[in-house]
Amino acid sequence: MNAKKKSAKSVVAVSGPTNVLIVGVGGQGVIMVSKILARLSQMQGLQVKQSEVHGMAKRGGSVFSHIRFGEEVWSPTIPMGEADVVLGLEWAEGLRWLRYLKPGSGTFISDTKRIVPPFSCRDRHHDALHGYAHHTVAEIVKQVPSAYAPNATGMAIELGNERVANTILLGVLSTVMDFPAEDWLQVLPEFVPPKTLETNLKAFEAGRHWTTQPPVPEVQEQAVPQPQAPMRRQVSLEITGEWCKSCDICVKMCPERCLALDDHQIVELVKPNACTGCRVCEWLCPDFVIAVHVDVVPLEAVSADTTTEVRI
Amino acid sequence: MSKTDGYEIRLSGTGGQGLGLGGKMLAAALSSEGLHVAQSQSYEPTSRGGMSRSDLVVSRQTADYPLATGLDYLLILDKRAISISEGMINKDAVVLVDEELVPDPPSGHFKVHALPLSRTAISLGNLRVTNVVSLGALIALGDFCSIETMEAAIKQVTPKKYAQMNLDAVRAGYELVQH
Amino acid sequence: MVESAMPLKIRQKSVDGARDEFEIRDYLRLDLFPHFLCPGCGHGIALRALLWAIHDLDIEKDQLAIVSGIGCSGRLSAYVDANTFHTTHGRPLAFAAGLKLARPDLHVIVITGDGDCLAIGGNHLIHAARRNLDITCIMMNNEVYGMTGGQVSPTTSLDRFTTTTPMGNQEPGFDACALAKGAGATFVGREVTLQTTALKNLMQEGLVHKGFSFVEVISDCTEIYGRKNDLGSSPEMVLSQKRSVLPRFDGTAVDKPFRAGNWETGILSRQERPEYYSAYRAHCHKVLGK
Amino acid sequence: MSPVPGNSPQLQSLQGNQACALGAIAAGCRLFAGYPITPSSEIAERMSKELPRVDGVFVQMEDEIASMAACLGGSLGGVKSMTATSGPGFSLKQENIGYGIQAEIPCVVINVMRGGPSTGMPTRPAQGDVMQARWGTHGDHPIIVLTPSSVQEIYQQTIQAFNFSETYRIPVIVLYDEAIGHLVDTVELPDPKDIETTDRKWATGPAEDYLPYAPDKDGIPPMPRPGDGYRTHTTGLTHLETGFPTQVPDDVTRVTSRLLDKIENHRDEIEQYELLSCGDADILIVAFGITARASERAVNMARDKGIKAGLLRPVTLWPFPEKALQELAGHAKHVLVPEMNAGQLILEIERLCAGSVPVSGINRFDGETIKPNEVLAKIEELNNG
Secondary structure, eight states, rough: OEEOOOOOOOOOOOOSOEEEEEEETTTSHHHHHHHHHHHHHHTOOOOOEEEOOOOOGOOOOOOEEEEEESOOOOOOSSSSTTTSHHHHHHHHHHTHHHHOOOTTTOOEEEEEOOOOTTTTTTSOSOOOOOOGOSSHHHHHHHHHSEEEEEOOOHHHHHHHHHHHHHHHHHHHHHHHHHHHHHHHHHHHHHHHHHHHHHHHHHHHHHHHHHHHHOOOOOOOOSSOOOOOOEEEEEEEEEGGGOOOOOHHHHHHOOOOOOOEEEEOOEEOOOGGOOOOOHHHHHOOOOOOOEEEEEEEEEGGGGOOOEEEEEOO | OGGGGGGGEEEEEESSSSHHHHHHHEEEEEHHHHOOOEEEEESSOOOTTTEEEEEEEESOOOOSSSSOOOOOOOOOOGGGHHHHHHOOOOEEEEEEEETTTTTTTOOSSSSSEOOOOOHHHHHTTTTHHHHHHHHHHHHHHHHHSOOOHHHHHHHSOOOOHHHHHHHHHHHHHHHHOOO | OGGGOOOOOOOOOOOOSSOOOGGGGGGGGGGGSOOSTTTTTTHHHHHHHHHHHHHHHHHOGGGGGEEEEEGGGGGGGGGGGSEEEEOOTTTTHHHHHHHHHHHHHSEEEEEEIIIIIIIIIIHHHHHHHTTTTTTTEEEEEEEEEETTTTTOOTTTTTTBBBTTTOOOSSSSSOOOOHHHHHOSSEEEEEEEESHHHHEEEEEHHHHHSSSSSSEEEEEOOOIIIHHHTTOOHHHHHHHHHHHHHHOSSSSOOOOOTTTTTTBBEEEEEEEEOOOOOHHHHHHHEEEEET | OOOOOOOOTTEEEEEEEHHHHHHHHTOOOOEEOOOOOOTTHHHHHHHHGGGGGGGGEEESSSSHHHHHHHHHHHHHHTTOOEEEEEEHHHHHHHHHHHHHHHHOOOOEEEEEEEEEEEEEEEEEETTTTHHHHHSSSSSOOOOOOEEESHHHHHHHHHHHHHHHHHTTTTTEEEEEHHHHHHEEEEEEEGGGGGGGOOOOOOOOOOOGGOOOTTOOTTTTTOBBBSSSSSOOEESOOBOTTTTSSSOOOOHHHHHHHHHHHHTTTTHHHHHHHEEEEEOSSSEEEOOOOHHHHHHHHHHOOOOOTTTTEEEEEEEEEEEEEEEHHHHHHHHHHEEEESSSSSSSSHHHHHHHHTSOOOOOEEOOOOSOOOOOOHHHHHHHHHHOO
16 A cells, blocks of 8 residues: 655644544554544643543544643543544555534544454445445545545554554654653553564654655555445345234334334334435344345446335 | 983082083083084182082084083082072983082982092192082093093183193093092 | 455355355245245244355255254244254253254254243253254244243333233343353354344354254344334334444444344353363263274 | 084074074175174174175164164165164154154164163063054164064075065064074075065166156155166155155055055065964964964974964064954954964954854063963963863
């Protein structure tokens, strides 16, 4: 994957809080990065507020951390469109939080490494095309005021430890923040395991160094499968009403609440546009009443409703 | 076919005396001479130390009734086994007893032979061959099977490492009567 | 966290001659539907997971033998388009042993219930586990004798009401998985019906396992047991499974307790031991010099 | 056991239970599932030795019930299967024997009878399972029970049992007493190529049209073999021709009647018996197993004394050779039924004779066989009588 970058200015504002949103998936070190940033802010005598969601590591779920620092900080969370920096430790997660970036001035930093978490997609069907990740890195970089998209994981692997990708990104981050470089180097050892300190320091430097390199010429990307023509999924629910025993399991277990029992206490699809084709109803129906059919069809072939019901 | 065409043999004593094996040897010998032999044993859970018997009903064709009803040849190796056969010993039957183990043999219209069977086995170095010594004596007394046939049957039935010991024992028993 | 840890594999509909997506109707005797189970019965969910696993393993229906015992679980075999055997109470494992010994080429799956497998058939379970014949035993545990109207079973939780424990059950129950493992089962796992995909994967692992595999399915009897004990509606009972279960995706994580017995879910034990039939045949050939 | 020297290789000295095992192998039995019980264990022991040599499977199951189940399971898989037991084990097998009857699964069950009830006298002979063999499992059902009375016949009847079971798709019981089971006798085994064995009638034709329990003209449905594409359902529930359960009275009557009729309508091919001096017999003895052997001698002894005694020995105890009995009893002055129980077979004989001729019994249930003299004494008593 190609790394792209765009020159950026320093983002730390003197007045008002600075907002940094750090996102990734479980196990990448989002929390470590945010702790370092918080510590640095404290060293400058600033107020810091941090809010995080984590603990999903085992499921590969999304992890994010809001860091706000400044002379006075009230709310711990960053409102949408207010982030000065969105730091993505994983490409898709980074993209997912893009709407939090401050229009016109925000800086987007993200590893181009893609880890597609199983349940984080809007489209729950396995092997489904991941709509949000179809854009090339170049396309994304063009959309934001300022962007750094190194292949941090690739660089980390070259350094001999994939896990220091976050430190590489930290190095990149350090070039857009106003904190003195020596402060970063002073804080870093407090938060990394002593055994890996040397590699982490190298990684930090590598991240800083990467920002000084000229942009690599653009080449065609091929990592993400993309539809030939505009395609989308057509979901249809096949409901064998005769078999339905009105147990209500599908109705209550549907995450989108798109099923209901009709006048005869037989299941029906009442909110076709809400159905994602996730199959929970099919899996949990003890009477094999519902079959979910998912087809990938050209956009023009999609019927008015996202999901159609086929009654048997 | 009525029983008059054949004869019945019983080996009796206590469990562990090898009467089942003795019956098997005898059956093999008689079968080899073209006779039909129906062999049955007392089948008790207390096979050691309890009463034991092995019966052979011998006939030219398959016997109508294969279990013993009247004994023509009877071996008794323990006094406790007398009672099971008393009352079913045929007239002129041959009754062979161990002179030490059966000090007070049954009497009646049959011929009783008391011989030092176990003593002979001990002199051969193994009390456990009393059964085979007895077989030698029985065929000598009964004359229903030649010693050669018996020896061939013993070779067939006995594991190799005991063959010689058993052959010596049957010969010793046979000679107890001959001499 | 990489994609391979994702246990779920649904195949896309065939576009290029590839294998078809799982359609449960392909595996059912449709004439017999709707099936006879009560509304909300967890056995249906479990059967679906089993057939899905069978589909994904590409097991030919002709080569599939499903042996069941008596009880609600026992009736499941009839609905499957395969060689199916609805045997006597408690004995499916023994029937299956004979069938598998006679026909090692067949995939033999036993579907049984907690009463069938642990009470009247308990002896067969422990010996099937010991013997390690290549059979997969799916035990549906709904804590009750449903077919006979809701009597106490060997897995009924303490203080639960059944028609034969009108004052609440005071008998301790079996941990069926611990029992199977103790008896030597070389594959032991447990899953709840709510985690259908995890259940399907567990069954799939069990089916692939060479030797005796035991899969306990925590199933719900909503109509009889649920009502008697005021455990809520069908969806509520299914959802309640979630409260104490943390599904494992990586196959090693320790899970949270489920129900009163503090039971774990997932693959609880997996070990290598010679499979009975192949070991028997090989040994006989060796001794006979074949 | 090794062949007797000096004789033809087929002439052997063989124990009854061993003959049973050899007969099973000769009949094509390739799966034995058993559980140790006196006095039948030698069958299992011999099968464990013989089956691996013919690529069969021997398995000692965890209990009697499992043995019966595994035997049926093996047969469902298409392999001729057998189990062997004695009274207490026979009782335990009954439920699954019923399953075999209902689901029409061929298999052979050997029951070597010992004293009872309960543990009774494990090592002593008896004939107390006459009615258990007939009615041991619940419900209305047909059954075939064979009763050999010699070692030679155990061999033959075990083969016959397999042939009947395969032909009529039914568990066949071979019933003999401990005295015969443990008897070692000189037998002449037939040349393997002279042994007639019957194989199951397998389902053929398109699977779409196949109904697993739709009988052929002979009343017997061809059996599906797993893997042949028929994918049928087997159940112990009363079931339709489709194999699926029914409780519709008319359907139940039809399918259960067919089950009963498939044996009843083939009585002529199934019933076997042996007659001794029956032509002019005043005193007709009906006996089976070891008791028939004692009766055989008693009849010979009676004839020597000028008493017109005869013996009807049923080989198929069930179905009982009714016509033969009724015909002979019609000419007899007295029917005598010696049996080693308190009076079981006599009930059937009395039923069949229906008061046309006096029927009396000789009964022993003390672990001893009935001796020829006892039978003779009774014959003389009746003759003088």
